[in-house]
Amino acid sequence: MLHEEVVGRIRAILLDGEIPPGARIPERELCDRLQISRTPLREALKVLAAEGLVQLLPHRGSRAAKLTDKDMRDLFEVCQGLEALAGELACERINDAEIGEIAAAHADMVQRYREGDLIQYYRGNRAIHEAIVAAAGNPALTGLYASVTARIRRARYVTPMTPQRWAFAVKEHEAILNALQRRDGAGLSHILRAHLRHKREEVLQAGFAETEASDLALRIA
Amino acid sequence: MLHEEVVGRIRAILLDGEIPPGARIPERELCDRLQISRTPLREALKVLAAEGLVQLLPHRGSRAAKLTDKDMRDLFEVCQGLEALAGELACERINDAEIGEIAAAHADMVQRYREGDLIQYYRGNRAIHEAIVAAAGNPALTGLYASVTARIRRARYVTPMTPQRWAFAVKEHEAILNALQRRDGAGLSHILRAHLRHKREEVLQAGFAETEASDLALRIA
DNA sequence: ATCCCAAATTTTGCATTCAAAAATGTAAAA
DNA sequence: TTTTACATTTTTGAATGCAAAATTTGGGAT
Numbered sequence: 041m042l043h044e045e046v047v048g049r050i051r052a053i054l055l056d057g058e059i060p061p062g063a064r065i066p067e068r069e070l071c072d073r074l075q076i077s078r079t080p081l082r083e084a085l086k087v088l089a090a091e092g093l094v095q096l097l098p099h100r101g102s103r104a105a106k107l108t109d110k111d112m113r114d115l116f117e118v119c120q121g122l123e124a125l126a127g128e129l130a131c132e133r134i135n136d137a138e139i140g141e142i143a144a145a146h147a148d149m150v151q152r153y154r155e156g157d158l159i160q161y162y163r164g165n166r167a168i169h170e171a172i173v174a175a176a177g178n179p180a181l182t183g184l185y186a187s188v189t190a191r192i193r194r195a196r197y198v199t200p201m202t203p204q205r206w207a208f209a210v211k212e213h214e215a216i217l218n219a220l221q222r223r224d225g226a227g228l229s230h231i232l233r234a235h236l237r238h239k240r241e242e243v244l245q246a247g248f249a250e251t252e253a254s255d256l257a258l259r260i261a
Numbered sequence: 262m263l264h265e266e267v268v269g270r271i272r273a274i275l276l277d278g279e280i281p282p283g284a285r286i287p288e289r290e291l292c293d294r295l296q297i298s299r300t301p302l303r304e305a306l307k308v309l310a311a312e313g314l315v316q317l318l319p320h321r322g323s324r325a326a327k328l329t330d331k332d333m334r335d336l337f338e339v340c341q342g343l344e345a346l347a348g349e350l351a352c353e354r355i356n357d358a359e360i361g362e363i364a365a366a367h368a369d370m371v372q373r374y375r376e377g378d379l380i381q382y383y384r385g386n387r388a389i390h391e392a393i394v395a396a397a398g399n400p401a402l403t404g405l406y407a408s409v410t411a412r413i414r415r416a417r418y419v420t421p422m423t424p425q426r427w428a429f430a431v432k433e434h435e436a437i438l439n440a441l442q443r444r445d446g447a448g449l450s451h452i453l454r455a456h457l458r459h460k461r462e463e464v465l466q467a468g469f470a471e472t473e474a475s476d477l478a479l480r481i482a
Numbered sequence: 483a484t485c486c487c488a489a490a491t492t493t494t495g496c497a498t499t500c501a502a503a504a505a506t507g508t509a510a511a512a
Numbered sequence: 513t514t515t516t517a518c519a520t521t522t523t524t525g526a527a528t529g530c531a532a533a534a535t536t537t538g539g540g541a542t
Contacts, residue, residue, distance in 0.1 A: 262496090264495085297496080297497090298496060298497045298498075299497085299498095300495085300496055300497065300498090301495080301496065301497095320502090320503055320504065321503095321504070321505095
């Protein structure tokens, strides 16, 4: 079993919320499940801790990272900065084919919106944001963006939306595509920031501070 | 020996260039030197690989990461974005005491410039940039900035300078301090970008693409 | 019944060990 | 002499073992 695969699988488990934020990560169980010994598992946990997805407590094991409102705000801020930068760079470097792909993804997303399919809408939404970042042609940026977005993904793409906000978000996306097609870097950067700022406000207002595992258990019960 | 300490010490060894970019990392030797076994060492190497300082080659060991011109350009771009963001946030949040500290650091740096002490000038320079980022009050940003700057530090703070460029850089820093004192976020952001773009041009023009370890050995020989 | 402290158990962190893969060295053939 | 095939050594990646730390459990005192 390859090292990267172990990291990827545990990351997936954490992002799926299978181990909820704040919950203890059961080493032994994961070892059994992934059919590996503790050595590669612990290496993976250290890597994920460096990424911010796991919290290591000396002599007390590891927990799925739990984000406070402040953490969430901070990460959204950074994400804004990264997307704004990506937008500017993308406008300088993107070619017509890539714009075509993004336009297609946009059309698909709008269709999902019309169908009222929030899950698929979010999926398309995310694909567009990732495509813009990819179009910046900067792997270092892409990597950092991936790491930051992974941490706020659940908040960003799981929050319920009001019809008004959803409609507004779609409008913003029209503007995003438009700016991209006009290669208006400054404009795109500006819209992306606003877009993400609105998303952040939604998320924080929805009280998406990640709850303790115990709280979560209580809620479910 | 604490896990973080091992990571920190190896990081220092890499940043000092004691193991030059591209060179193989001698596991056994480092184990002896740090008085640890391979298990914690390998955990640390995996973490540093996630940070981008180490390159892992399956079944072929690890090497100190070697940056191409493109890598360097990309990282400088990201660094620009992060500093620009930090500048804007800092202007919103910084208090007079913090500005005073940065002003003092600036004065000290200018003094070093007058003395012609490049090493100390760079040290002060770095302290100012880090203080601005810290003033943004965003730990997520601070962490990302640290990780990105670590990778380009050698290029950024080791490149020799012409008197003209040095003088110009000092001028830019005057403008940086000025914008900060006026809490002009947009202005500061703009200046920081330009400042870093100039630095990047210097670095890339100086041909600071990191050389193979073998090349380095040949050069020395 | 509750609280507190000590013993037992579990869990963590690291060293050691083991198997597999790669690198190296050697010898034979072209 | 050069090249190639093979055996040996080294190094890597992962499992296991062991000591220390933390958590849990049980018993006794209040």
